[in-house]
Amino acid sequence: MAKSDKKKLSKDERLNALGSVRRAKSALPKQKPEKPKSTGVAAPKFAELPGFKEIRLQKAAADLLQIKNPFFRAHDGRAGATTQIDGETYLNFSSYDYLGLNGHRKVQEAAKAAVDHYGISASASRVVAGERVIHTDLEQLIAQMHGVESSVAFVSGHATNVTSIGQLMQPEDLIVHDSYIHNSIVTGAKLSGAVRQSFPHNNLDALENILELRAHKHPRTLIVVEGVYSMDGDFPDLPRLVEIKKKYGAWLMIDEAHSIGILGKTGRGIAEHFQIDPTEVDIWMGTFSKTLAGCGGYIAGCSDLVDYLKLTASGFVFSVGIAPPIAAAVCEAVRLMKAEPHRVEAVQSNGKYFLDKAQAAGLDTGVSQGCAVVPIMVGDSLKATVLAARLLDRGLNALPIIYPAVPEKSARLRFFITSEHTEAQLDQAIELISDEISNYDSNPVSIQQVMSA
Template identity: 55%
Template sequence: MPDQKRGYGGVSGAAKDALIAGLREASRNRRQRPDLPAPALGKERVAKAYDFSQLEDYRQLRLHRAAADMLGIENPFFRSHDGLAAGTTSIAGRSFLNFASYNYLGLNGHPAVTAAAKAAIDRYGVSVSASRLVAGERPFHRELERALAGLHGVEDAVVMVSGHATNVSTIGTLMGPKDLVLMDALIHNSVAEGARMAGAARMTFPHNDWQAVADLLGRVRSQYRNVLIVVEGIYSMDGDHPDLARFVQVKSDFDAWLMVDEAHSLGVLGATGRGIAEHLDVDPRSVEMWMGTLSKTLSGCGGYIAGSSALVEYLKVKAPGFVYSVGLPAPVAAAAIASIEVLREEPQRVARLHQNGLRFLEKAHAAGLDTGHAMGYAVVPVIVGDSAQTAVLADRIYRRGLNALPIIYPAVPEKGARLRFFITSEHTDEHIDTAVRITAEELSEVQNQGSVLKQLVGR
C-alpha cells in the first residue's frame, strides 16, 4: 500500500501522455456531441450496438478509473461493510470512523426495532408478494401510514417501496403538460425526474430564494393550470434548510401547491424530530405534500407522501409507483413503525444529534474548512472545489481510518466538489474531533502538493 503521505503527481512518460490524451478527447466528445445521422446497420455496427463497453460515457468512465488506478487511488464506492454501520463501521476487517450513514438517530440496530422486524417476519414472511391494490394489504401497511400522518400532523399518508420512485411517481401523476413545476436549484434528482415524466414545464429558482419564486410567478402564473413548488427540509448536499413560512406564503399568494421533501430532515429537525414544520413552527397543514423516506431515520427502505385524505386516496389509485409495485414488506414496515415509537419515546437522541452536528460545524470552521451553507444538522459538506483533489482527499482520509465519501462533478458543480459528512447521534466528541483533524491535515497536504489530475481531465 502506498504511504499515506505520498505525492500523487508521480505518473510520467508515455503512459501518462496517452492517458491525458484519452481523457481530453473524451471530454471534448462529451461537450460537443454532434448530432450526426446514424450509420447504416451493417454487421459490424450491429455487433457494436449490443456492446455497452462501446458507449462513449462508459469509455470515459473507464479512462477516469484508469487514471485513478495509476495514481494509487482506490475506488471509494461500493465498499462492503462487514456489519451494522453506525458511528463506526468495519470494512474488510478494519475499523473506521463512519461519516457515510443516514442512520441519523442510531435506530437501525436498536433492540426494539430489530425485535419488531423479526416478529413481523415470523407472522407475515419477508414479502407481501403483490401490489396492495390487486392483492390486498396487511394491517401493518395502514398502521405505518397512520403513524407517518400523525408524525407530520396531517390527515393521511401513502407508502411506496422506493423513495426515489415516490417523488417521480407522485409528481408525474399530479402534474401534466399544462402545468409548471418550480424546483430549487439544488433539488434532488427524483424531483427533476418526476417533472420530466409529467411533461410539465420545469423551472429552477436560486437556492432557497422564495422572493425569486414570487417574482417569477408574478410574471407567469396565469400561463399554467397547476403550479407545484418543491423544496427540501434539509438539502442533502449542503445541509441547510429553506425559510418554510415564506414559501408557504408565496404558494398561497399564487394559488400553487407546495411539496417539502423531508428525506433528510425527519428525525433531524425540530425538538422531537418531527421535521422542518416543528423546527420553524409552521402549521403542517399549510403544506400540501410532505414527502419522506424510510431509509434514513426510520431504518427501512421506501418512501411516502403525507397530506390530505383526498391526495392519498387519489395517489393510491393513480400513482404508478404505488399501483404497479409490490406492497412494503413486513419487516421493513415493522422496523419503521418501531422507529417512530422510539423517536417519540427517546427525544434525547434528537438532542444529541443536534449537539453533534453543531460541534462538527464549529470544529470544522475552527480548522479552516469550508462547509458552505451547512447549518450544523445531519449533513455537513467540506468543500474542496476540485473533483480531482476531492477524490485524492477521500482516498487519503480512508487510509487513515475515516470513511466519508466524495461528491464530485457532475453530481455537484466542479467548484462545489466536496466530501460529505453525515452526522449521527451515535458519534462521540472524539469521533467528531478526530474526523475534522484528519480531514484538515490531509486537505492541506493535497492542496500543497498540487494535482496532476487537473492535467488528466484537461482543466
C-alpha cells in the first residue's frame, strides 16, 4: 500500500491548530447544569408530632382560665422549706431536698474547694482522661452507704437507668416491672430489646404469676421496682421480693432515687428499713439530685456488675465524667447524712405528721405511707391545675401532676416533705389545701363555662 501523501504538520502548526480549537470551544454558549427536579414533598412539621396538639390545647385552656403555666417557674435562689419567686416568699413543697443538705455550709464548702482544685468539668470521659480522685472517693462512699462491693457514678440519673438496663439485658431476656415505674426504666427496657411486661402496682402475687408463666422461657429475667414511688409515696414489700427473685432465679433491681435519706433509721434506704442484707438485691440504683444535693446517678452492687458497666455502658463510656464539684458535694452529703441522724428523724416525723393531718382533714392521700412524698388526689387535670394556681396566690407552691404523667382521673397535687419544714408550716398547708378544695367543689370550673362567659 502506498504511503499517505498528506503533508505532516510541524510542531508549531500543531500547536496553532490546537489553540484554534480551544478558542472555538470557549466561544460556544455555556450550558447551565440542570437543576435537580423537585419532588414537591415538604419536610414534616414539628407541630405534627404526636402530642403537640394536646400541648397547644392545654395552653389554650390555661389562657382562657387566666392561669399561668405552673411548670418552669423560676425561683430566685435556693428552694428549701420556703422559696422566693418573683421576689415573693412562698411555702415550698416542690423540691426534693429531703434532708436540707443542698444549702448546708459544709456541702457548699466542699463544692467550692473542688472548683479550686479540679476546676468545673472533668473535661473528658473517665475512660480516657476524665478520671479524678474525687470520683473514686464518691463511688467508695456510695458502695459503703449501700453495704455492697462497688458502685459507678453517671452524669444523669435518667441516663443511669436507660444505659444500664439497655446494656445488661438482651433481646431474648425478660424484664418485669411495677406499672408505676419511672420513665427511665421503661426507656432502658425498650432500648435493650428485651421482652417487657408490667404488673399492677405493688401486686406481688401478679408479679409471681408472670414469672411462673414466663421466666423459664428466657435466659435472664430482671425484676425492677422503686424504693419509694415518687408520684404516690409508698414502697414495696422487699422481703417478699427477695423471696420471689430467688425462687425464679431472677435479678432484682431497686431504684432508690426517692428512698435514700427517708427510709431506714439512718436513711440508707429500703434495705435498712426492712433490715434486709443489701447483697440480696442484685442491682441498687440511685440519684444524687434528691437527698444527696447534687446531680447524676449511680449503680451499686457486686464488683463484676460495676466493672462490666464501666467498660460497656454507653452512658458512661461515651459521656464526660461527673463534674468534680458535684462529686465533692455529694461526698459531703453522704457523710453528713451519717453524722447528723436528726435530719432523717425529722423528715420521717414530718412526713407522718403531714399524712396524718391531711387524712384527718378528709383529704385523699391515695396510697401514700407518709415517707416524704404525699399526693393530694383531686381527680381531673383541670381541677389540679386551678388548685395549684389558687394556692400559689395564697403563698403556697405545690405543683399539679396531670395527664399524661398520671392517668386522667388520677391528677393530684404532689407534696415533697423535708426535714426543714416546721409543724406550723405543715398545718398552714393543710388549712390552705382544704380551704381551696372546698371553694372549688362549691363552684367547679369548666372550659365550657369559661368559653361561654
